[in-house]
Amino acid sequence: MIRKMMVVLLGLALTFTFTFSGIAGEKGNKRKGKYTFRTTCRECHKPDASAKEMGPDSKTQAQWETVFNKEKGKYKELKCYKEGHWKDKKKNEALTEKDLLNIFTYLHAHAFDSPSPAKCK
Amino acid sequence: MATKTDTSISRRSFLKWSGAATAAAVAGGQAPVLHSLAYTGEKSTGSEPEYHFSACGMCLNKCGLVARVENGIVTKLDPNPKFLKSRGMLCARGNAGTSQLYDPDRLKYPLLRKGERGEGRWQRLSWDQALDLAAEKLTKIGEEYTRCGVLFTPGSDMQSQFVHWFAEVFGSYNVTTHESNCLLSRNRAYLDTFGEVPFADVLHSKYIIMAGANRFESIITPDSIDLMTAMKKGCKLVVLDPRFTKTAALAHEWFPIRPGTDMSFFLAITHVIIHEKLYDEKYAQEKLYGLDKLTEHVKKYSPEWAAKVCDIPAKDIRRIAQELAAAAPAAMIYPGRRTSDYVNSTQIRRAMAIANALLGNWDKPGGLLAARMVGTTGPELPEAPFYDDNPDDRLDHGSAHIMFDEEGSFKHTRDAIIAGKPYPVKGWFTYKINPLQSVANRRKTLEMIDKLDFMLTVDIAMSDTAWMADLVLPAPSYLERQDPAAGLQGSSACACVVTRDPVVPALFESKPVFWILRELAGRMGLEEYFSFTMEEYREQQLRKLPDSERALREDGVYYNPSKLYGIYEGKIYKTKSQKIELYNERYAEMGLDPMPVCKPLRENVPSDRFRMVVGRNAYFTHCTTQNNTLLNELMPENTLWIHPNPAKKLGIRDGGTVILSSKSGEGELKAELKKGIREDTVYMASGFGVLSEGLTNVFGKGACMAEILEDFTDELSGNMAMHETIVKVARKGAS
Known part of the structure; x- marks a missing residue:
């Protein structure tokens, strides 16, 4: 039984790794990503809130690629990620890989050095 | 200064000031309306005049003004002497604002089209009828074709931001504005060179080349006024224009350049600056990216070569390059505004931006300036909803190489609506914009309108665009409205904030678009997104500028004494290389010319054309x-x-x-x-x-x-x- 569970967990982990490792090269829905970023992250990252103000133009495209790259795993080191704030607040569920891909696509498309740099407004 | 806003027009005083109030037919309509509202010049016997601060709305500059009101009538508009951005000036258009306010051709109440489009048969509606109809039609299109099935096209107005906000909460990404008929090519070129679109420090410049811009007639504040002042102080102005404009008439030199060949001139300027080593090598080493590649690239673009392309003598091109470089960094190729001219306009403007980069004028007096801190803050609005059935992107997505996500392209959007691909758009909401007159190929715009189920226009007068709409809603002029605060960049003159309160009450049944959108939102289940008042919105905009309320009340303008020069000291540029990009890596990756390449014109002019x-x-x-x-x-x-x-x-x-x-x-x-x-x-x-x-x-x-x-x-x-x-x-x- 335990062995079976381990296989399932390993399978899930591999699936996650496979999907998410390619995030910087995949294309998500940047408009959905904007919505998810705003409803998930903005509460703390808006001006004068508890965390540093953050929007797409807070980083370069390369920096966003690093943050959302599975191998470097930067996003997992973020305090808010570790504390479980990366979740769909309506459903009270962790963000899915698709959600993360959408957020990345939004942030990357409007990064500091992108063709259309933008704040989160 | 008093800023009383409770003035009102009694019927008696209205008639006295209006001369003859005549019944006439509304534009192509059937209902009688007042036809004449002109000030007769009769001296007022009433109370003392009142004076109100406002900001002009006759063009995009928003110049500060003082409105004189006598017996409830605006009798004169004067410049606000404390408004630095316009150097205390109000132009002919600004002075003519009273004629917009009292224009007999103004729209007076909601109108519903009854005949064929363009036939001019209208039915007067009550506001409730009009808003119920608009809400029903927009909702129906949203349900049938997704929310992206409605296109929103706001003009350049202080309330246009609410149209953008309405589009967002309604759920449509399809928003086009004036900009894809105007300045996107310049913006693209400067973003892709400097990482930012600059403001020109005309006042402190010693040498300006103006290519295609007509700044003494096409007024931009403070540039138009500063150009004259700078020239009085010794600044040299060289104009390239196929027309002898008033700017050309006042310039030191005018060259009637062959249209479409500006790139050749500026590549030759770059050739001379590089090959005669007229640039600052230390600056180039620190700030510029791709100088080696550019040096090689412009070898062939000599003044002698360019002279044959652009009809400007080689000796003049060489001399101008030398004079320009000698005046640097207080010298510039003026970036201009409307750059909607050629199929390679971005690359033409890249050639100008690159020449500017070699002058080392970025962030320096007399050169090109970064945006200054104004200090207004975006209001905290509820999170806009997301509609899962919406398509992934805009209708015109991918129709040009590097588009601006929030602007798109009116031309490509129009083509997509006509084709019905990649998805149908069946509704159009326009506000104070007139694409039927301003956008090339009117017949195609009419064809696009024929594809629509519903078209709604909000405007002051019956423009051609309103004339073709299904529902026309009357808006007040800028002198009758309360508006949000607007932060303005005034180059070296100032960074400032203006706002508007009604100078006189709104005439007829006109209603601000903010009110219209709130009413529509209420009818469409979106009221939570428009639950704020204008006062609350403005308060949030100004919340980080504690002195602004007093300054706006006492002076009609608030100034932020923010840093002007040296903003980029110690900072990286917002480009891929984090330097000023003479060579654009992103273009190269996309298969585009990383540096401007001079190519033959799309079509030469035959001798009989x-x-x-x-x-x-x-x-x-x-x-x-x-x-x-x-x-x-x-x-x-x-x-x-x-x-x-x-x-x-x-x-x-x-x-x-x-x-x-x-x-x-x-x-x-x-x-x-x-x-x-x-x-x-x-x-x-x-x-x-x-x-x-x-x-x-x-x-x-x-x-x-x-x-x-x-x-x-x-x-x-x-x-x-x-x-x-x-x-x-x-x-x-x-x-």
Whole structure:
């Protein structure tokens, strides 16, 4: 039984790794990503809130690629990620890989050095 | 200064000031309306005049003004002497604001189209009827075609931000504005070179090359005024323009450049600066990316080569490059604004931006400046909803190489609506914008409108666009409204904030678009997104500027004494290389020319044809003020500028009627023989040849620019290319 569970967990982990490792090269829905970023992250990252103000133009495209790259795993080191704030607040569920891909696509498309740099407004 | 806003017009005083209040038919309609509201000049016997601060709304500059109100009537508009951005100036258009307010042609109440489009048969509706209908139609389109099935097109107005917000909460990404008919090519070029679109420090410049910009007529504050002041202090102005504009007339040197060849001139300027080592090598080492590649690239672009392309002598190109470099860094190639001219406009502007980069003028006095801190803050609004059934992107996504996500391209959007692909758009909401007059290829815009189920226009007057709509809602003028705060960049003059409160109450049944959108939101289950008042919105905008309320009350303007020069000291540039990009890596990756390459014109002008160019004068704002009674006196109709030599060959006399035609359409207007235009080029002003019978001063006058122009676009940005049309000119009656 335990062995079976381990296989399932390993399978899930591999699936996650496979999907998410390619995030910087995949294309998500940047408009959905904007919505998810705003409803998930903005509460703390808006001006004068508890965390540093953050929007797409807070980083370069390369920096966003690093943050959302599975191998470097930067996003997992973020305090808010570790504390479980990366979740769909309506459903009270962790963000899915698709959600993360959408957020990345939004942030990357409007990064500091992108063709259309933008704040989160 | 008092800023009392509780003035009102009694019927008695209204009639006294209006002279004759005459019943007449509304533009093509059936209901009687007041026809005349002109100030008679009769001296007031009432109370003392009141004076109110406001910001002009006759164009985009928002110059500070003081309105004099007597017996509830605005009798005079004067400049606000404390408004630095316009250097205390109010132009002819600004002075004519009273004529917009008291224009007998104003829309007075909601109108529903009853006949065929353009037939001019209207039914008067109550506001409740009109809003119920609009809410029902927009909701139906949203349900049937997704929320992206409605296109929103707001003009340049202080309340346009609420149209953007409504579009977002309604759920449509399809928003186009004025900008894809105007300045996107310049923005693209400077973003892709410096990472930011600059403001020109004209006042402190010693040498300015103005290519295609007509700053003494097409007024931008403070640049237009500062240019004159700078020239008095010794600044040299060189103008390249196929027309002898008023700017050319006042310039030290004017070169009637061959249209479309500006890139060759600026590549040759760059050639001279590089090969004569006229640039600051230390600066270049620290700040510029790709100088080695550029050096190699421009080897072939000598002044001798360019002279054959652009019709400007090589010795002049070389001398101008040397003079320009000697004046650097207080020298510039003026970036301009409307750059919607050629299919390679972004690359043309890249060539100018690159030459600017070599002058080392970025962030320096007399050069190109970064945006200053203004300090207004975006209000905290509820999170806009997301509609899962919506398509992934805009209708025009991917139709040009590097588009602006929030602007798109009107031309490509229009083509997509006509084609019904990649998805159908069946609704159109326009606010104070007139694409029927301003956007090339009017016939295509009419074709697009034919594809729609519902078109709603909010405007002050019955523009051509309103004339074609299903529902027309009357908006007040800027003197009758409460508006949000606007942060303005005024180059070295200032970074400032202005706002507006009603100088007089709104006339007729006109309602601000903010009110209209709130009402629509309430009818469409979106009320939570419009639950704020204008006062609350403005309070949030100004929450980080504690002194602004006092300054706006006492001076009509708030200034932020923010840093002006040296903003980039110790900072990286917002480009991929984090330096000023002479060579653009992203372009190279996308298969685009990483440095501007001079290519043959899309079409040369045959000997029996002309290239048509367009441009502004000081009287008109795009296609919106031609019907203004005061301004119309200055130019009652447009004419075709044509050189006397080709005119003679064609049997055309000065003042004679000509037929102007292109692959898009044709028009009839009077010829104006001018030696100050190239023999291969013709020019006409915009805003005439209207469809709308509701514009009584201009209906039946002149020809329509949008009818003649073909709709080419800049390949990189999707911006319209308005100088690509080759036209035929014939004397009326000639065989």
